[in-house]
Amino acid sequence: MKKLEDLILTYKDFPKKGIDFKDVLEILQHPDIFQDLILKMSSNQILKNAEAIISIDARGFIFGSAVALESSKPMIVARKPGKLPGHLLSRNYDLEYGKNSLSIQSKALKKFHTFVIVDDLLATGGTVDCVSKLLQEQRKEISGLLTVVELIGLKGRSKFNFPVKSIISI
Numbered sequence: 001m002k003k004l005e006d007l008i009l010t011y012k013d014f015p016k017k018g019i020d021f022k023d024v025l026e027i028l029q030h031p032d033i034f035q036d037l038i039l040k041m042s043s044n045q046i047l048k049n050a051e052a053i054i055s056i057d058a059r060g061f062i063f064g065s066a067v068a069l070e071s072s073k074p075m076i077v078a079r080k081p082g083k084l085p086g087h088l089l090s091r092n093y094d095l096e097y098g099k100n101s102l103s104i105q106s107k108a109l110k111k112f113h114t115f116v117i118v119d120d121l122l123a124t125g126g127t128v129d130c131v132s133k134l135l136q137e138q139r140k141e142i143s144g145l146l147t148v149v150e151l152i153g154l155k156g157r158s159k160f161n162f163p164v165k166s167i168i169s170i
């Protein structure tokens with residue numbers, strides 16, 4: 001019987017030399033394990049303390065929307081440049097392997113006050129830090145971060161003043 005841990009595949013030197021890329025997509029080929037993961041994420045107190053979910057482009061959407069359905073919480077998204085219409089709040093950040101920028105639709109953000117951030121993987125924490133700063137600039141509360149995988153050696157969670165729950169630490 002396969003376990004969740006067996007479905008996190010490592011690709012060496014992707015997308016750049018020196019990066020061990022952890023691919024979570026194989027989880028989706030095992031609905032029983034995927035469902036168990038979503039139940040674990042959805043039963044966490046961090047989620048219960050949030051009014052809404054904010055999930056991060058792109059793999060965060062997969063887990064965020066499943067958690068949103070399971071928990072009956074609304075979800076909004078943080079997206080990479082050029083993807084969202086309307087008035088946006090945007091911010092640049094550093095990634096483990098480059099630079100990027102994330103945007104949130106201000107109309108969607110206005111509707112809720114306390115957010116749980118959902119993503120597939122926590123590495124250096126730059127991505128989540130970007131989303132948390134976008135939220136905090138708008139005086140929003142963050143109940144915490146829910147993530148499938150955490151690369152503990154990179155100490156991403158030390159950047160945050162909110163709780164972090166990762167299902168697998170590597």
Ligand code: AMP
Pocket residue numbers: 019020021022023056057058059094095096119120121122123124125126127128156
């Ligand atoms: P970071 O901002 O460094 O915490 O990076 C987290 C984001 O980048 C997540 O949205 C991941 O999808 C992606 N990412 C960063 N490093 C890796 C990695 N080693 N393997 C897979 N995804 C990664």
